[in-house]
Amino acid sequence: MKIVGISGSIVGSKTRTAMNYTLKSVNEKYPAAEVTLIDLAEYDVQFSDGRSYLEYEGDTGFVTKTIMEADAIIIGTPIFQASIPATLKNIFDLLPVNAFRDKVVSMLVTAGTPKHYLIVEQQLKPILAYMKAQIVQTYVFIEEKDFHRKEIVNDDVFFRIERLVEDSILLTETYTKIRKEKEAKYDF
Amino acid sequence: MEKYRIDQSKGLEFGLYTLGDHIPNPLTGERISAEQRIHEIIDLAKLAEQAGIDFFSVGESHQEYFATQAHSVVLAAIAQATNKIKIASSSTIISTSDPVRVYEDFATIDLISKGRTEIIAGRASRIGLFDLLGYNVRDYEELFEEKFELLLKINEQEVVNWSGQFRAPLNNARVIPRPQNGSMPIWRAVGGPPASAIKAGLAGVPMFLATLGGPATSFKLSIDAYRESAKRSGFDPSELPISTAGFFYAAETTQQAQREVYPHVNQGMQLINGRGYPKQHFAQSADTRDVMNVGSPQQIIEKILYQHELFGHQRYIAQMDFGGVPFEKLAKNIELIGTEILPAIKKYTAKK
Numbered sequence: 301m302k303i304v305g306i307s308g309s310i311v312g313s314k315t316r317t318a319m320n321y322t323l324k325s326v327n328e329k330y331p332a333a334e335v336t337l338i339d340l341a342e343y344d345v346q347f348s349d350g351r352s353y354l355e356y357e358g359d360t361g362f363v364t365k366t367i368m369e370a371d372a373i374i375i376g377t378p379i380f381q382a383s384i385p386a387t388l389k390n391i392f393d394l395l396p397v398n399a400f401r402d403k404v405v406s407m408l409v410t411a412g413t414p415k416h417y418l419i420v421e422q423q424l425k426p427i428l429a430y431m432k433a434q435i436v437q438t439y440v441f442i443e444e445k446d447f448h449r450k451e452i453v454n455d456d457v458f459f460r461i462e463r464l465v466e467d468s469i470l471l472t473e474t475y476t477k478i479r480k481e482k483e484a485k486y487d488f
Numbered sequence: 489m490e491k492y493r494i495d496q497s498k499g500l501e502f503g504l505y506t507l508g509d510h511i512p513n514p515l516t517g518e519r520i521s522a523e524q525r526i527h528e529i530i531d532l533a534k535l536a537e538q539a540g541i542d543f544f545s546v547g548e549s550h551q552e553y554f555a556t557q558a559h560s561v562v563l564a565a566i567a568q569a570t571n572k573i574k575i576a577s578s579s580t581i582i583s584t585s586d587p588v589r590v591y592e593d594f595a596t597i598d599l600i601s602k603g604r605t606e607i608i609a610g611r612a613s614r615i616g617l618f619d620l621l622g623y624n625v626r627d628y629e630e631l632f633e634e635k636f637e638l639l640l641k642i643n644e645q646e647v648v649n650w651s652g653q654f655r656a657p658l659n660n661a662r663v664i665p666r667p668q669n670g671s672m673p674i675w676r677a678v679g680g681p682p683a684s685a686i687k688a689g690l691a692g693v694p695m696f697l698a699t700l701g702g703p704a705t706s707f708k709l710s711i712d713a714y715r716e717s718a719k720r721s722g723f724d725p726s727e728l729p730i731s732t733a734g735f736f737y738a739a740e741t742t743q744q745a746q747r748e749v750y751p752h753v754n755q756g757m758q759l760i761n762g763r764g765y766p767k768q769h770f771a772q773s774a775d776t777r778d779v780m781n782v783g784s785p786q787q788i789i790e791k792i793l794y795q796h797e798l799f800g801h802q803r804y805i806a807q808m809d810f811g812g813v814p815f816e817k818l819a820k821n822i823e824l825i826g827t828e829i830l831p832a833i834k835k836y837t838a839k840k
Contacts, residue, residue: 352613354762368762394764483767488746
């Protein structure tokens with residue numbers, strides 16, 4: 301199983317910190333999984349110009365192709381100005397229609413204020429649904445006060461991240477199994 | 489319809505088209521050479537002609553997994569190897585070519601083929617050629633509209649006066665040689681949403697509509713929009729032919745057809761678009777209401793007649809070689825078309 305974690309911003313450190321915990325948890329619980337972290341701050345990704353994702357080169361090509369080859373994607377994102385960051389939206393714009401078909405996508409959010417809690421429901425999930433993702437409905441919402449100097453200091457967040465990882469893998473395994481059984485019945 | 493060499497008393501025209509893709513056979517993992525692929529395309533055109541198929545066309549795509557970038561050269565070889573089948577491009581990307589050169593090439597092919605040649609001009613669904621040939625993809629729409637207009641003008645007038653944004657002006661320029669009958673059918677290739685179909689209608693140009701998969705009724709929207717806009721523009725829709733183009737594969741039973749072709753379609757899509765063809769969608773395509781003509785000859789006949797009733801189109805062209813389908817299977821398909829599918833289609837669609 302190929303799992304790709306995305307840290308969706310080039311600003312700040314909290315999302316990356318939370319993603320480090322998340323992918324560490326994946327590695328510990330599911331050592332057989334092939335895990336890749338794409339921290340957008342470490343890549344020079346160009347804006348989408350409408351071409352097929354296969355035609356991008358360099359960092360942009362690496363990022364799009366790695367995401368398209370994933371079985372499961374865990375998106376980590378901060379909330380800026382009551383929305384997802386432009387860097388993350390650009391990733392969606394770089395990918396084709398239906399890019400997340402047969403992929404499981406789960407979400408982890410860091411935010412400066414609890415007022416942003418529903419941004420995921422209202423803005424991120426509709427994009428994922430449009431792109432045909434199997435969405436892990438429950439997401440982890442982490443606030444500023446849960447961090448201290450690049451570490452998570454709220455035990456509850458650890459437990460929630462652990463459950464997010466379990467749910468992501470469980471849904472991927474279940475969905476893949478059910479889909480394969482269904483496809484085997486087609487007889488072509 | 490005569491202007492476009494369509495005789496409706498003979499029924500729906502049936503054609504074959506290839507994108508000229510050059511993809512490994514997914515069952516063996518092996519890819520034939522470009523040389524063999526090109527020869528097989530020429531041989532396919534000959535077989536099609538022998539089976540009574542009306543039309544054969546070749547497309548251009550300038551990227552990995554394709555072999556007919558120089559599609560007009562392949563068409564010239566087909567023109568020489570055949571005697572009565574109509575031949576065309578499917579499509580010529582006029583946006584990244586010089587319309588004068590395209591017209592010279594196709595007029596020459598028309599002379600070689602003795603009046604059997606047509607041009608289908610498109611905007612490109614794969615845009616690798618913009619970089620390769622030195623064009624800016626941001627001019628995607630304008631390049632097509634301007635150059636397509638010029639192409640149509642050259643077809644109407646031997647001496648052309650023209651100026652535009654993307655090509656040097658033409659002052660009393662004679663574009664020769666002329667096709668056998670002075671002009672030739674030029675179609676606009678249309679895919680996706682109705683916007684492009686509307687443009688074809690407004691210009692009163694015949695339309696080739698890509699109908700790869702999904703319910704036939706969805707494509708009816710583009711066809712209605714086309715006829716409606718042609719009418720609004722002062723053209724008589726009953727004088728403007730429409731052709732559809734989509735996936736095709738016939739075998740003894742529908743199940744066998746699906747089983748044989750799915751790996752090819754899936755791999756072709758995966759390599760060219762980066763996403764395979766979902767099995768769930770492919771399973772639904774066996775339904776008569778779905779536009780994809782994959783199935784037993786009887787099922788395909790039913791589908792094509794249903795589509796004809798819905799669209800009232802004049803030509804259907806089938807793409808059956810996508811994704812490295814081996815030649816002997818293509819030959820078998822042509823046999824089924826010639827012996828079972830064509831006679832039934834012609835019988836039920838001939839206009840009395």
